[in-house]
Amino acid sequence: MKKIKALPSITLIMSLITASTAFANSDEIQDLGLKAGRGDAAANLELAKRFESGDGIEKNLGQEYFYYSRAIHFGKSEEARKLFDALRSRYSEIEAQAKSGNLKAQYDFATILAADSSYENIYPRRNKPKSIDWYQRAAKQGYRPAQKALAAVYARGELGKPDTEESLYWYSTCAQSGSASDQLELAEC
Numbered sequence: 001m002k003k004i005k006a007l008p009s010i011t012l013i014m015s016l017i018t019a020s021t022a023f024a025n026s027d028e029i030q031d032l033g034l035k036a037g038r039g040d041a042a043a044n045l046e047l048a049k050r051f052e053s054g055d056g057i058e059k060n061l062g063q064e065y066f067y068y069s070r071a072i073h074f075g076k077s078e079e080a081r082k083l084f085d086a087l088r089s090r091y092s093e094i095e096a097q098a099k100s101g102n103l104k105a106q107y108d109f110a111t112i113l114a115a116d117s118s119y120e121n122i123y124p125r126r127n128k129p130k131s132i133d134w135y136q137r138a139a140k141q142g143y144r145p146a147q148k149a150l151a152a153v154y155a156r157g158e159l160g161k162p163d164t165e166e167s168l169y170w171y172s173t174c175a176q177s178g179s180a181s182d183q184l185e186l187a188e189c
Helices: 002-022 029-039 042-055 061-073 077-089 092-099 105-115 131-139 142-157 163-177 180-188
Strands: none
Touching: 029 042, 042 077, 061 077, 061 105, 077 092, 092 105, 092 163, 105 131, 105 142, 131 142, 142 163
């Protein structure tokens, strides 16, 4: 029974590590991702800071949360804990902005809900995680990072089994924006 409960957590962790390389814009970031994946505390802390600042990588609060928590776990606890707590203190502000219709905040709030299971638990689930609802809100209004995230959710089968049709729909919607990298990502599907 415990193995079944651990599977969603393992899947989430692996998808977050994999997703971080998708946002990587340099060899340096990819190298940090590899070191972080092997449990290097300093690399986890550095990646969290990069996801927060957008230095060489696309900003992503869910990834920021994920890597700060890993940095704490692997030994960079004092500095990572301060930064982690600062991020968590902004949750209600981000949620309010998301509810007011701010597309980036909707995406940011979805990434937080996807990464922080204790915060996701505040919201009662119906048949899917609340993070998916927020990704969908932003994606339907044309926010490309949310479209890519939603495509990845469907591709990984986070709602049960992988849904290739929905995944391709969101990847192609994102690719229609004219971005060569998004078109390449669709071609690789």
